[in-house]
Amino acid sequence: MATKRLPPSLVPTSGVGVSHWGHALFIAPFVLVYVAxxxxxxxxGMYLxxxxxxxxxxxSTFVGFDNFVQLAGDAVFRGAVFNTFAFVLMTTPAFVAIGLALALALKQAGLLRAGLRAIFFGASVLSVTIVTLVWRLVFMTDRGLLANLMRAIGLDPVNPLVDPHLALPAVALVTVWWIIGLPMMLFLAxxxxxxxxxxxxxxxxxxSRWRTFRSITLPAIRRTLALVAIIEVIAQFQLFGQVQLMTLGGPDNATRPIVQFIFEAGFNQWAIGYAAAAAQVLFGLMLIAVVVQVRVASRKEAA
Known part of the structure; x- marks a missing residue:
């Protein structure tokens, strides 16, 4: 009995065909831009x-690990590392907790849902220049909104941006107010x-509501919780614009983050190799923080 032969165009082929290389052309522009x-x-940067x-x-002169050794003994850099970690610890839990709370509230908001979403998300589309300008006016000692509120309750006005103990928390407050819209929308989705x-x-x-939240809501959104935490850890380690425009790293280096240290070393002091070494330290710290966050999230998911 003769077997029916398929047309050549319908005969399956094995291995990587020419069409597979054609598919690769779709991602080639992204890969090229990403690499460049x-x-x-x-x-x-690692080389420099x-x-x-x-x-x-x-x-250029090869100095080996001298730049890293010098960084370890630099009190300003150690302070910048401390400030950066403190800022991340202030903001990341706030983004997760407040973003989730707002999402839960907006999920039940009814007819006002669209308007409230626009209000809370609106600040996220503003530039860092506008945000810092608005909050510098709020923090003005003489006629700022904060000063007027403090006078109303019988307290002496204080500008937190000039207080070494309050400046970094004030920058963290501004950052949370500015970016809270994105975590909120992720949680809402x-x-x-x-x-x-x-x-x-x-x-x-x-x-009960608490049991429903703990047993149903939290397990269902655990991947989003991990995503928001990882995104914000990466973003807040790169703190720069708010500090540069509000405090210039002061007072007394109380708000100087690692990125500002890199900027000043590279573009004010022209110490390119030293700045590159500080950038590699920042990259390593971010990588460690993300790995720890992923491991913790994976363990919770497995449990």
Whole structure:
């Protein structure tokens, strides 16, 4: 009995065909841009961190790990590392907690939901220049909103931006107010994916709100919780614009973060190799923080 042969165009082929290379062309522009703008500068920065570079002449001298040793003994850099970690610890939990609380409230907001979303998300689209200008006016000692409120309750006006103990928390407050819209929208999208019949079943079992939140809501959005935490850790380690425009790292270096230290070392002192070494330290700290966050989130998910 003769077998029916398929046309050549319908015969399956094995291995990597030409069409697979055609598919790769769709991602080629992204890969090229990614390599040019991220991978190449990263590798170049690692290379420069082992050199003392003259930015004017372009000459460089290999110094090995001397830049890193000098950073370890630099009190200003150690203070910048402390300020950066303190800022991340102030803001990241606030983004998670407040963002989730706002999302839960907006999920039940009814007719006002769209308007409230726009109000809370509106600040996120503002530039750092506008945000810092507005808050500097709020913190003005003479006629600022904060000063007027303090006078109204019988307290002497204080500008937190000139107090070494209050300046960094004030910058953290401004940052949370500015960016809280993004975590809120991520949590809101996750909450809307939870089937409503699960809550109805919990209500039939007379489950309390706290038990419903702990047993249904939190497990359902645990991936979003981890995502928001990782995004904000990475973002807040790169603190720069708010401090540069509000305090210039002061008072008494109380708000100087690592990125501002890198900027000043590279563009004010022209110590390119020293700045590159500080950038590698920042990269390492961010990488460690993200790995720890991912490991903690994966353990919670497995449990």
């Amino acid at each position: 703008l991220l991978v190449v500068p990263l590798v170049r 961190s082992f050199f003392e570079v003259d930015a004017l002449s372009g000459d 996750a909450l809307q994916q939870i089937p409503q019949d699960v809550y109805e079943a919990a209500a039939l079992d007379n489950a």
